[in-house]
Amino acid sequence: xxxxxxxxxxxxxxxxxxxxxxxxxxxxxxxxxxxxxxxxxxxxxxxxxxxxxxxxxxxxxxxxxxxxxxxxxxxxxxxxxxxxxxxxxxxxxxxxxxxxxxxxxxxxxxxxxxxxxxxxxxxxxxxxxxxxxxxxxxxxxxxxxxxxxxxxxxxxxxxxxxxxxxxxxxxxxxxxxxxxxxxxxxxxxxxxxxxxxxxxxxxxxxxxxxxxxxxxxxxxxxxxxxxxxxxxxxxxxxxxxxxxxxxxxxxxxxxxxxxxxxxxxxxxxxxxxxxxxxxxxxxxxxxxxxxxxxxxxxxxxxxxxxxxxxxxxxxxxxxxxxxxxxxxxxxxxxxxxxxxxxxxxxxxxxxxxxxxxxxxxxxxxxxxxxxxxxxxxxxxxxxxxxxxxxxxxxxxxxxxxxxxxxxxxxxxxxxxxxxxxxxxxxxxxxxxxxxxxxxxxxxxxxxxxxxxxxxxxxxxxxxxxxxxxxxxxxxxxxxxxxxxxxxxxxxxxxxxxxxxxxxxxxxxxxxxxxxxxxxxxxxxxxxxxxxxxxxxxxxxxxxxxxxxxxxxxxxxxxxxxxxxxxxxxxxxxxxxxxxxxxxxxxxxxxxxxxxxxxxxxxxxxxxxxxxxxxxxxxxxxxxxxxxxxxxxxxxxxxxxxxxxxxxxxxxxxxxxxxxx
Amino acid sequence: xxxxxxxxxxxxxxxxxxxxxxxxxxxxxxxxxxxxxxxxxxxxxxxxxxxxxxxxxxxxxxxxxxxxxxxxxxxxxxxxxxxxxxxxxxxxxxxxxxxxxxxxxxxxxxxxxxxxxxxxxxxxxxxxxxxxxxxxxxxxxxxxxxxxxxxxxxxxxxxxxxxxxxxxxxxxxxxxxxxxxxxxxxxxxxxxxxxxxxxxxxxxxxxxxxxxxxxxxxxxxxxxxxxxxxxxxxxxxxxxxxxxxx
Numbered sequence: 001x002x003x004x005x006x007x008x009x010x011x012x013x014x015x016x017x018x019x020x021x022x023x024x025x026x027x028x029x030x031x032x033x034x035x036x037x038x039x040x041x042x043x044x045x046x047x048x049x050x051x052x053x054x055x056x057x058x059x060x061x062x063x064x065x066x067x068x069x070x071x072x073x074x075x076x077x078x079x080x081x082x083x084x085x086x087x088x089x090x091x092x093x094x095x096x097x098x099x100x101x102x103x104x105x106x107x108x109x110x111x112x113x114x115x116x117x118x119x120x121x122x123x124x125x126x127x128x129x130x131x132x133x134x135x136x137x138x139x140x141x142x143x144x145x146x147x148x149x150x151x152x153x154x155x156x157x158x159x160x161x162x163x164x165x166x167x168x169x170x171x172x173x174x175x176x177x178x179x180x181x182x183x184x185x186x187x188x189x190x191x192x193x194x195x196x197x198x199x200x201x202x203x204x205x206x207x208x209x210x211x212x213x214x215x216x217x218x219x220x221x222x223x224x225x226x227x228x229x230x231x232x233x234x235x236x237x238x239x240x241x242x243x244x245x246x247x248x249x250x251x252x253x254x255x256x257x258x259x260x261x262x263x264x265x266x267x268x269x270x271x272x273x274x275x276x277x278x279x280x281x282x283x284x285x286x287x288x289x290x291x292x293x294x295x296x297x298x299x300x301x302x303x304x305x306x307x308x309x310x311x312x313x314x315x316x317x318x319x320x321x322x323x324x325x326x327x328x329x330x331x332x333x334x335x336x337x338x339x340x341x342x343x344x345x346x347x348x349x350x351x352x353x354x355x356x357x358x359x360x361x362x363x364x365x366x367x368x369x370x371x372x373x374x375x376x377x378x379x380x381x382x383x384x385x386x387x388x389x390x391x392x393x394x395x396x397x398x399x400x401x402x403x404x405x406x407x408x409x410x411x412x413x414x415x416x417x418x419x420x421x422x423x424x425x426x427x428x429x430x431x432x433x434x435x436x437x438x439x440x441x442x443x444x445x446x447x448x449x450x451x452x453x454x455x456x457x458x459x460x461x462x463x464x465x466x467x468x469x470x471x472x473x474x475x476x477x478x479x480x481x482x483x484x485x486x487x488x489x490x491x492x493x494x495x496x497x498x499x500x501x502x503x504x505x506x507x508x509x510x511x512x513x514x515x516x517x518x519x520x521x522x523x524x525x526x527x528x529x530x531x532x533x534x535x536x537x538x539x540x541x542x543x544x545x546x547x548x549x550x551x552x553x554x555x556x557x558x559x560x561x562x563x564x565x566x567x568x569x570x571x572x573x574x575x576x577x578x579x580x581x582x583x584x585x586x587x588x589x590x591x592x593x594x595x596x597x598x599x600x601x602x603x604x605x606x607x608x609x610x611x612x613x614x615x616x617x618x619x620x621x622x623x624x625x626x627x628x629x630x631x632x633x634x635x636x637x638x639x640x641x642x643x644x645x646x647x648x649x650x651x652x653x654x655x656x657x658x659x660x
Numbered sequence: 661x662x663x664x665x666x667x668x669x670x671x672x673x674x675x676x677x678x679x680x681x682x683x684x685x686x687x688x689x690x691x692x693x694x695x696x697x698x699x700x701x702x703x704x705x706x707x708x709x710x711x712x713x714x715x716x717x718x719x720x721x722x723x724x725x726x727x728x729x730x731x732x733x734x735x736x737x738x739x740x741x742x743x744x745x746x747x748x749x750x751x752x753x754x755x756x757x758x759x760x761x762x763x764x765x766x767x768x769x770x771x772x773x774x775x776x777x778x779x780x781x782x783x784x785x786x787x788x789x790x791x792x793x794x795x796x797x798x799x800x801x802x803x804x805x806x807x808x809x810x811x812x813x814x815x816x817x818x819x820x821x822x823x824x825x826x827x828x829x830x831x832x833x834x835x836x837x838x839x840x841x842x843x844x845x846x847x848x849x850x851x852x853x854x855x856x857x858x859x860x861x862x863x864x865x866x867x868x869x870x871x872x873x874x875x876x877x878x879x880x881x882x883x884x885x886x887x888x889x890x891x892x893x894x895x896x897x898x899x900x901x902x903x904x905x906x
Contacts, residue, residue, distance in 0.1 A: 038773025095795035134801030519715025
């Protein structure tokens with residue numbers, strides 16, 4: 001049995017995983033990164049539009065700071081987020097952008113003087129400040145008060161991932177490519193690494209580590225149409241679930257992006273609308289102002305996706321053989337702007353649709369895009385229930401997005417969480433708690449178990465087909481656990497998914513080899529994916545309210561009284577056919593920003609009994625500290641600075657806000 | 661196709677099959693028949709083949725949107741990204757083969773990742789700077805046009821098409837390829853990188869570097885991102901010649 005020892009094992013080679021690896025390496029710990037694919041091909045590269053950080057350099061970002069970013073993020077989450085985590089995030093995001101700038105990301109910069117932009121479908125001239133010239137600029141995104149999204153054209157994730165990956169290489173960090181973790185090694189209370197399959201040779205190895213980090217992104221591919229890369233199957237999240245100990249949080253919180261192309265489901269960035277693009281219906285009519293007169297196309301993603309779906313249900317969609325869709329019009333931005341700032345979008349339109357977006361409308365439809373749910377962790381990134389297991393980025397739920405994340409906050413989170421979690425992991429490895437006292441017998445047991453499972457699939461003559469089970473799962477998720485949900489459909493979904501899971505234990509395959517075998521991979525992955533799908537569907541069925549991206553037609557109000565809580569899912573026994581769900585209350589009395597109205601549609605909320613009291617407290621504090629600076633007021637409302645690693649505790653300098 | 665009332669074409673897709681992991685495997689062409697659908701790409705067609713006919717068929721897709729560079733292969737003999745190739749742009753008979761030069765993993769899958777990591781280590785494709793950056797302070801300024809010019813070269817997705825289309829790479833095992841030379845051009849342009857032309861000359865001032873290029877420029881023709889490889893290689897060569905003459 002091949003056993004590889006290291007201090008820190010990072011599963012996943014995207015932005016979050018690589019930043020974690022760099023962080024722990026710089027603290028003197030040995031680290032190995034596992035990746036299904038070459039790291040630079042990770043899904044982080046697909047982030048087009050940009051990364052939120054409140055630098056406030058552009059004139060349209062003037063006055064921006066951590067407080068405004070905090071408020072936007074908490075409102076966006078529909079108060080589901082952990083507000084201390086959000087504070088940690090917004091304070092670190094400017095540092096992350098600046099670190100990436102030093103590492104070579106060619107962020108677009110402020111050009112002093114006048115320039116023409118499109119706002120609300122009209123050409124407007126804005127004038128950038130002379131003293132901001134050459135600093136990092138930002139574009140507008142949905143659900144934000146300021147232009148806060150830093151970008152490099154519409155290839156932001158690509159530029160970030162390449163800079164990060166090159167830093168990984170510069171730091172001499174080993175990335176073991178084409179390796180798939182099949183199971184975590186643990187004893188019920190502590191994690192010791194993973195059993196890993198080489199996707200070329202088929203060989204199984206044990207990677208033993210003081211700390212194991214899962215940074216494998218989201219689980220979008222359990223849906224039939226998703227903007228996610230084909231590797232985003234959630235199998236990293238399932239590793240945690242299958243321990244029977246680690247919990248998953250808010251798995252029912254799934255985001256649909258308003259503008260993926262039809263039928264391929266490929267994303268066109270929110271930057272299209274941020275830069276002034278608008279949505280039109282079958283009559284060419286711009287409908288969003290009728291629904292959301294204030295934010296229009298730039299309402300939060302969950303809101304725009306629902307409004308589009310509503311409008312199509314009224315018969316206003318453009319009919320096509322792939323069902324109705326709507327139009328995204330960026331032609332109004334002009335060719336020059338598109339070819340400079342939206343060139344990936346232009347490429348996608350050209351190659352996949354055969355159209356020129358400087359002339360033609362783009363056919364779009366809301367499409368599965370982001371997983372707010374994931375491995376439930378403390379603010380340190382460590383599992384609440386399995387010591388030595390960490391998670392960060394989209395794979396985790398630490399929980400900064402609550403029930404809806406803002407555009408540009410995810411790619412920012414990947415790097416920020418990597419920076420922070422790396423420090424906590426390094427502290428853990430430096431401490432006595434980081435030492436491992438592990439029997440090789442335990443490693444052998446897990447190795448034997450996984451070897452046996454693969455052998456069983458290969459030798460099985462079972463009648464079930466992995467591709468067919470998967471296709472049905474994807475359809476159920478799309479049709480019954482989608483943008484709008486209701487009790488009856490969700491119940492059907494849970495029942496059928498459960499039967500698919502049982503059937504998946506009886507898959508037979510035709511390709512009987514142990515080495516590279518795509519059919520075998522499909523077979524063992526679909527078993528994992530079905531468990532995740534059940535967590536999503538059951539969580540959605542039990543949550544009898546609407547919050548953020550979770551929208552119940554039979555329970556349209558947000559119900560803080562009964563549902564201001566996180567869903568926790570655990571898979572207790574291997575032979576179970578459903579997850580066990582419990583709930584974790586979110587404390588209103590300690591919130592900096594008590595629950596309120598998000599600003600979309602009608603006010604429709606059942607209040608939490610503590611809300612009035614906390615609102616009164618906050619107002620008193622604000623009145624008492626009227627003359628204090630914003631930092632003093634913030635600290636009085638909710639302390640968070642002590643949670644940050646010391647090196648990231650400092651304030652952020654801005655043009656209008658010098659550091660002492 | 662039914663939209664226009666026509667019968668869909670039946671594509672004949674011939675694939676070069678070989679699995680180095682299997683001692684009984686011999687390189688051979690195998691042809692699969694796939695019914696074409698509207699908007700079908702090679703990504704869709706190949707997955708169809710795997711699911712319906714042969715679960716062992718190896719190929720690599722990740723983003724399936726033309727941005728990650730995983731799926732480069734020879735499409736009718738020419739290096740290209742399979743995911744964004746619509747079958748309607750191809751003849752009824754299509755030939756697919758793995759990229760040459762790179763280590764073969766199996767069928768259409770090649771190890772570009774290993775090659776690119778080796779190139780990055782050799783050319784040190786990262787910002788070399790001794791400056792300690794205070795992350796709390798305002799970032800260094802940069803002219804907007806310069807940032808855009810760097811991004812223009814930073815758009816490389818390391819798909820390997822330029823290497824597969826390169827005459828020198830076939831003859832010189834350690835040639836850095838247009839991908840490598842473009843990286844040097846990118847970091848040379850970046851004022852955050854403190855390396856000088858002398859340093860770059862150490863990395864590419866030989867026949868495995870810029871002087872190995874025979875200016876056939878297959879790289880430029882096949883680059884899916886349409887990077888300005890021709891001008892960049894010529895420019896870097898002039899700079900390196902000047903260094904060599906010193």
